[in-house]
Amino acid sequence: MRKAQFLVAGMLVICARVIPGNAAILYGTARTASPPWDIGDIYKIDTEAKTSTPLVDISAALDPDAPPVDPLAADSPNGNALDSELCRFYFTTFTSPGTPANRSGPASQLYYVDLDLDDGGSFVVIWAGALKWHASDGAFYDDKYWYIGHGRRSLRAVSFRRDGTIEQDKVVTKIQLPGPKPTFLSFGDIEFDGSGTLYLTGAIKNQEDQRVRYVSGTVDIDTGDFDEIGESPGVYWGQIGFGPDGVLYGHDAGSGEFYTVDTFDGSVTTIFEDKDRTFTDLASSN
Numbered sequence: 485m486r487k488a489q490f491l492v493a494g495m496l497v498i499c500a501r502v503i504p505g506n507a508a509i510l511y512g513t514a515r516t517a518s519p520p521w522d523i524g525d526i527y528k529i530d531t532e533a534k535t536s537t538p539l540v541d542i543s544a545a546l547d548p549d550a551p552p553v554d555p556l557a558a559d560s561p562n563g564n565a566l567d568s569e570l571c572r573f574y575f576t577t578f579t580s581p582g583t584p585a586n587r588s589g590p591a592s593q594l595y596y597v598d599l600d601l602d603d604g605g606s607f608v609v610i611w612a613g614a615l616k617w618h619a620s621d622g623a624f625y626d627d628k629y630w631y632i633g634h635g636r637r638s639l640r641a642v643s644f645r646r647d648g649t650i651e652q653d654k655v656v657t658k659i660q661l662p663g664p665k666p667t668f669l670s671f672g673d674i675e676f677d678g679s680g681t682l683y684l685t686g687a688i689k690n691q692e693d694q695r696v697r698y699v700s701g702t703v704d705i706d707t708g709d710f711d712e713i714g715e716s717p718g719v720y721w722g723q724i725g726f727g728p729d730g731v732l733y734g735h736d737a738g739s740g741e742f743y744t745v746d747t748f749d750g751s752v753t754t755i756f757e758d759k760d761r762t763f764t765d766l767a768s769s770n
């Protein structure tokens with residue numbers, strides 16, 4: 485039976501918008517801040533009004549032909565990315581034990597929903613396919629969805645067929661992390677700025693599977709060179725997204741704070757907080 489869809493008749497969604505006064509509209513996924521976990525919603529975050537508003541109820545809007553989005557691990561849904569041209573919002577899901585600490589868990593499923601409903605229709609969450617690995621980071625650039633798998637150090641890019649399903653999921657480069665052969669234990673996020681530089685934030689672990697520390701910085705997607713930003717080991721931006729204003733925004737799922745990030749020194753400035761939900765990820769809207 486077809487599930488009821490989240491009706492948005494008459495609601496105008498503007499995909500990428502610059503608000504006067506150095507602010508932006510961003511999109512992200514969130515779920516309840518404590519068990520029992522719900523499946524989650526896609527939210528619109530207005531950094532000027534300092535509000536986060538539910539936009540798409542993921543389970544209610546799921547295409548009946550798509551695989552179910554549950555049961556999910558606590559950090560799912562995640563892997564947000566926005567194709568600003570199509571206003572197409574991507575997210576990943578992963579099931580337990582597909583947790584950041586277990587790289588051998590089931591691969592993430594990739595879904596998308598078109599947010600620009602100028603005809604007043606309803607949102608439909610479409611299944612694009614299964615990724616090679618499970619991931620809690622994602623970005624959109626050069627018509628591809630990019631991610632790094634939990635417990636890996638390779639950056640992958642996913643291309644799509646005309647019908648929106650996954651065509652190829654292949655390694656672009658291996659990221660050169662500091663220290664003896666570390667891999668990414670888990671991720672805040674990855675996102676590209678307007679000039680195509682990739683920013684990332686995540687936790688790295690060593691060969692003994694121990695968490696080393698959080699890192700934040702940029703990656704050269706041709707060479708894999710990693711350039712860390714911020715000298716303090718405490719610098720950690722959480723989930724990140726560039727606004728159409730060129731500003732890097734972040735979110736800390738623990739404190740519930742949304743902030744702006746200074747990309748030169750890694751320092752953050754709090755804008756507002758939402759303690760009612762855990763925002764698992766953000767997407768750039770640049």
Ligand SMILES: [Ca+2]
Binds near residue numbers: 622767768
């Ligand atoms: Ca992202």
Ligand SMILES: [Ca+2]
Binds near residue numbers: 562621673723764766
């Ligand atoms: Ca994330």
